[in-house]
Amino acid sequence: MTQPMSQRPRLIFTDLDGSLLDHYSYDWSPAVPWLKRLKQAGVPVIPVTSKTRAELMSLRLDLGLADSPFIAENGAVIGLPASWQHARLDRDPRNLDGLCVKTPSVDNDFLWRRLEVLRERLKLYYRCMREMTVEEVMRATGLDEPQARQSRIREGSEPLLWDDSDEALEVFRRALHNDGLTLTRGGHFWHVMGDVDKGRSLRWLMARFEALRGEMPATLGLGDGPDDTSMLETVDQAVLIRGEHRQPVSIVNPHLYCTRSPGPAGWAEGLDYWLGERFFAPSSQEGEPA
Missing domain, CATH: 3.30.980.20 (Putative mannosyl-3-phosphoglycerate phosphatase; domain 2)
Known part of the structure; x- marks a missing residue:
């Protein structure tokens, strides 16, 4: 029997451009308090982005997310830090940066x-x-x-x-x-x-987490664009951030919150809604803001 969401380990999956990062300036300062709070609580914040692995290497350090896995190129590339690697399947001493990179797309x-x-x-x-x-x-x-x-x-x-x-x-x-x-x-x-998207690579990471930790995580996803649809329809709780791109986005998820603010301010607004001041409280109820 699946545990209530409040009792399961939590993963946060987030788009970057227009979501955690401002669409125009790439600033993320409005999200910093939540990034610090999640890091202190040991909750991984996992970038799920159209950016390349090369772009993410320094950005992960700047955001304080170097210990989290990532999904790059809209699902075509998955990066696993050491704590997410299977001892037999993934570890390679030639990986000097400690990352194992999976490429489910085509060449x-x-x-x-x-x-x-x-x-x-x-x-x-x-x-x-x-x-x-x-x-x-x-x-x-x-x-x-x-x-x-x-x-x-x-x-x-x-x-x-x-x-x-x-x-x-x-x-x-x-x-x-x-x-x-x-x-x-x-x-x-x-x-x-190739035949990949953000949602499929997200499910792969969830399965890897369950294989390593022995339990299925509770998932929250945040994004603003059409390429985030598969991600936001895969997670337990979703945040559709108001976009600056003027493209229609339709998400089918019973636990969806649409923000009033764009960019990192909307990112923080979405986390306020789903996690809020009771983030650390064990009595949060599944399907409710907690």
Whole structure:
């Protein structure tokens, strides 16, 4: 029998851009009190993001999340720190940074070759990030030069800017599906990947936690965009943060809170709602703000 949510260990899964990080400035200061509180309580905060592993290495340190696993490239890359690694399946002394990296998506070079073929065959108009200069990536994302360079180091996905019609987009989506590939919309780019998404990689991490700890965690997820849908529909409790991207987002989750504030202020608002002042109280009831 599954334990009540209040008695299970808790995991927090969070999108970064537009959620924990401000959509424009990438500031996260409104979320700092909650990050400190969760760290003191031993609750992992797990980034689930379109960012690359290269982008996350220093950012995890800045956010104080170096001991947590991460999901990068919208589910195409999973990073496991030592405490999340299986002694027989994952440990590798050659991993000098202590990370074990899983890549459930397809190889990035394969994606690039298929995108070249589809664009020529179907006469479509789009620009892949690989084709863009660093300056063009900076203009499209607002990232500085080092961050823009890191965003181009892809392991299992290829972002692109769509320059064609909505009808052509559906033709493109069907063609990708026939190749076993998926198309996901992010805050700035469309992302082409293998048959993966944030929700599937999140479930993989939950299963890994249960295998290592012997119990299923209670999960809370926070995100703002269409690419967060699978994550927010997988977790026990969800927070849809008001987005600055003006894209429609529809989430099916009976325990969903929609914030009034965007970005990290909305992130903190969502945690106030679900965890609040009674975060440490053992009497919190399942399905209620606790």
